[in-house]
Amino acid sequence: MVKATVIGAAGGIGQPLSLLLKQSTIITDLALYDVVNAPGVAVDISHIDTPSVVQGYLPDNDGLANSLKGTDIVVIPAGVPRKPGMTRDDLFNINAGIVRDTAIAIATHAPKAFVLVISNPVNSTVPVVAEVFKKKGIYDPKRLFGVTTLDVVRASTFVSEANGEPTKSLDYSVPIVGGHSGETIVPLLSASQPAIKFDASKQAEIVKRIQFGGDEVVKAKAGGGSATLSMAYAGARFAISVLEAAFGGKSSTEYSYIDVKAIGAGEWSGVVGSLDFFSVPVKLGKSGVESVGSAPKPTAEEEKLLKVAQDQLSGNISKGVQFVSIDDVSSACRVNVHCLHELIACTSAGR
Ligand SMILES: NC(=O)C1=CN([C@@H]2O[C@H](COP(=O)(O)OP(=O)(O)OC[C@H]3O[C@@H](n4cnc5c(N)ncnc54)[C@H](O)[C@@H]3O)[C@@H](O)[C@H]2O)C=CC1
Ligand SMILES: O=C([O-])CC(=O)C(=O)O
Numbered sequence: 001m002v003k004a005t006v007i008g009a010a011g012g013i014g015q016p017l018s019l020l021l022k023q024s025t026i027i028t029d030l031a032l033y034d035v036v037n038a039p040g041v042a043v044d045i046s047h048i049d050t051p052s053v054v055q056g057y058l059p060d061n062d063g064l065a066n067s068l069k070g071t072d073i074v075v076i077p078a079g080v081p082r083k084p085g086m087t088r089d090d091l092f093n094i095n096a097g098i099v100r101d102t103a104i105a106i107a108t109h110a111p112k113a114f115v116l117v118i119s120n121p122v123n124s125t126v127p128v129v130a131e132v133f134k135k136k137g138i139y140d141p142k143r144l145f146g147v148t149t150l151d152v153v154r155a156s157t158f159v160s161e162a163n164g165e166p167t168k169s170l171d172y173s174v175p176i177v178g179g180h181s182g183e184t185i186v187p188l189l190s191a192s193q194p195a196i197k198f199d200a201s202k203q204a205e206i207v208k209r210i211q212f213g214g215d216e217v218v219k220a221k222a223g224g225g226s227a228t229l230s231m232a233y234a235g236a237r238f239a240i241s242v243l244e245a246a247f248g249g250k251s252s253t254e255y256s257y258i259d260v261k262a263i264g265a266g267e268w269s270g271v272v273g274s275l276d277f278f279s280v281p282v283k284l285g286k287s288g289v290e291s292v293g294s295a296p297k298p299t300a301e302e303e304k305l306l307k308v309a310q311d312q313l314s315g316n317i318s319k320g321v322q323f324v325s326i327d328d329v330s331s332a333c334r335v336n337v338h339c340l341h342e343l344i345a346c347t348s349a350g351r
Helices: 014-022 038-046 060-068 088-109 122-136 149-162 166-171 200-211 213-221 229-247 266-272 300-326 337-348
Strands: 003-007 029-033 053-057 073-076 114-117 144-146 176-178 185-187 253-259 277-285 288-292
Touching: 003 014, 003 060, 014 029, 014 038, 014 229, 029 038, 029 060, 038 053, 053 060, 060 088, 073 088, 073 229, 088 114, 088 122, 088 300, 114 122, 114 229, 122 144, 122 253, 122 277, 122 300, 144 277, 144 288, 149 166, 149 176, 149 185, 149 200, 149 213, 149 229, 149 253, 176 300, 185 200, 185 300, 200 213, 200 300, 229 253, 229 277, 229 288, 266 277, 266 288, 277 300
Parallel strands: 003 029, 003 073, 029 053, 073 114, 114 144
Antiparallel strands: 144 253, 176 185, 176 277, 253 277, 277 288
16 A cells, blocks of 8 residues: 655646656555645546545645545645746745645654655755654654756756757756756756767756746746646656655665755765755665765866855755744644735744
């Protein structure tokens, strides 16, 4: 029996992500939780002829607790997406509260589950979850993952396109390290497998495109949100990799934003410096992170990109950590649809 729970399952990412998880035969129970519409999504998906049993949950009748009880993996795409002109950090005030409250529930009802955070800003929301888990005394850093797979997926697509090989995207594997927003996303094109041969200006163009790929989608959707379908693909790929390694005996390596301070950054130590969280290649195993993969030597140009990312990440991480210490886990400023306005007032007043 393998149970997976999606929190935010009725949203733009949540629905296609749940659909893709329903296609995976490693999952036997699929729990779909949202503050709205989850039962409808669940009934719809439940008609698909794969073995897993699907159940939808709303906040009433202990829906969140019941969606989490006995689960092996919690995937969190709950929260608001960007509109044109916003940065991911602009989402912090609302999404950090949603993620914090979700983490509190996970700590109580599914303390041993793998937790995959999609909600932005990932650079800060993953530290929020870690802090809640530490305060609750259940933190296992090997089981907490910030989902950065979309950056890796975009990199292989964009490099292939630039090479005039759009149908061969999966042939390119480019290390993408750091965080998940703008300049904190650091593509190490020099270590691409197979190697790529672009001139310096073309390389700089591809680096920018990978770093700001999310903006392309936000702009094209013109106020209708951000990436949902490509994110669902990336999130499902990562979640299934975690489950296959834990329960299917198939270990693989994926990039993820993890607590490198607690786990150890291995060959990436020099690159990570004193940062607590960083996206690195992670070998997945039975208990989550088994080890951190090897690091290539960055070029001088890549060293500069890494320095910019480190400076920004440091502030993003502190923001997440401080949110939980200031705004204690028992705060009255708890999120649900009915008190969203109150939440915005609370957070902007620094409470
Ligand atoms: N990590 C990544 O690579 C990416 C992250 N994202 C982020 O994912 C998040 C979700 O994006 P979308 O699905 O497009 O947004 P959306 O607005 O379409 O869906 C979000 C869902 O979360 C639900 N929700 C809100 N509060 C909740 C709570 N307390 N508990 C449970 N569910 C709750 C909403 O009802 C809604 O159904 C955003 O923060 C976005 O920035 C988006 C793309 C890529
Ligand atoms: O750009 C956004 O806001 C959503 C996101 O994280 C991405 O598409 O990478």
